Amino acid sequence: MNINDSIKNRHSVRKYTEKKIEGEVLESLNNKIDEINTESGLNIQLVTDEPKAFQSSLAKYGKFSGVNNYIVLIGKKGRYLSETCGYYGQKLVLYAQSLGLNTCWVALTYNKVDGAYRVASDEKLACVIAIGYGENHGTKSNSKSVSDVIDGSVDEMPEWFLDGVESALLAPTAVNQQKFKIKLVDENEVDIQPGLGFYTNIDLGIVKYHFEVGAGSCNFEWA
């Protein structure tokens, strides 16, 4: 499965089977986390066989069941932590999809569990991602259209830009809000604004990663 297939096939999954993440899949996932932590400076941790975070009424309200594994996005406190966690967390989500795993970003409907992961005093937990083998592969959510999220006329945009926007529209956002706006500011320069709402800076990082994959990083630079 290539990364564009992972983008198209990924949907949030909230109900998981008992099947454990183990063997080569576990090893590959852990190796990817190590690689991403080295590249980003984050302290992302995989928690396996830990059901407590998703057992409370809060998780049930969020319609979660069978969540025994999750990824914890942790990094040094700072202005760009949310965006960085969004960007690298989504890299992991798409990698997990290619391994046959399902995921769901979760900012609210889970509980913090003492001792399940380590957060240093200068660090912050930005978000978690439920992960495992889903009871199903989820379903496609409603999406805004290209013209809803770009500044300017669709007809005047280069193909690589529109490919990037299509990919961005397949990105998960908190409560599917898709508050971002993307603008071609110069021939090869793109600006993106997060918009107002909860967790829009995490969304921003996620959407930026999708745009880069869809548009091709060689075609443009962020403004």
Ligand SMILES: Cc1cc2nc3c(=O)[nH]c(=O)nc-3n(C[C@H](O)[C@H](O)[C@H](O)COP(=O)(O)O)c2cc1C
């Ligand atoms: C930053 C962020 C936080 C989220 N928090 C929650 C959450 O607390 N509970 C939940 O059930 N879903 C949560 N989601 C999942 C979104 O509701 C979901 O991604 C969105 O509805 C789009 O659906 P899709 O991922 O299937 O495309 C979150 C997603 C993001 C990106």
